Amino acid sequence: MTVAKLAGAYVAADGGRLQLFDDGTLQAEGLNQDDSLLSGPGRWSLAADYDTGDIRLTFTYAPGHLGAVGEELNITGTSEKPELYWYLGDADSCDLHLLTRM
Numbered sequence: 001m002t003v004a005k006l007a008g009a010y011v012a013a014d015g016g017r018l019q020l021f022d023d024g025t026l027q028a029e030g031l032n033q034d035d036s037l038l039s040g041p042g043r044w045s046l047a048a049d050y051d052t053g054d055i056r057l058t059f060t061y062a063p064g065h066l067g068a069v070g071e072e073l074n075i076t077g078t079s080e081k082p083e084l085y086w087y088l089g090d091a092d093s094c095d096l097h098l099l100t101r102m
Contacts, residue, residue: 006055010102011099016028031099055084
């Protein structure tokens with residue numbers, strides 16, 4: 001997967017939105033992260049080690065959080081129609097926050 005193929009707009013079933021730009025910046029609104037919502041600007045990159053996720057997100061300012069907030073996303077789907085997800089709570093619960101390409 002490449003930055004160019006992942007760049008684009010994504011939406012979650014609950015209305016959360018994520019825009020990944022090909023220059024490595026992002027804009028998010030209302031992304032469900034366990035007991036809080038992530039919104040705001042930030043940066044993103046493909047993970048080099050793939051230990052915790054395929055994509056690293058860093059929010060430079062997230063309302064309700066002190067300082068920068070980091071999150072990892074995983075990639076599923078196809079290169080033409082990628083989907084992004086992270087686990088809500090324990091990964092064993094298989095409760096996913098899924099973002100589909102708009």
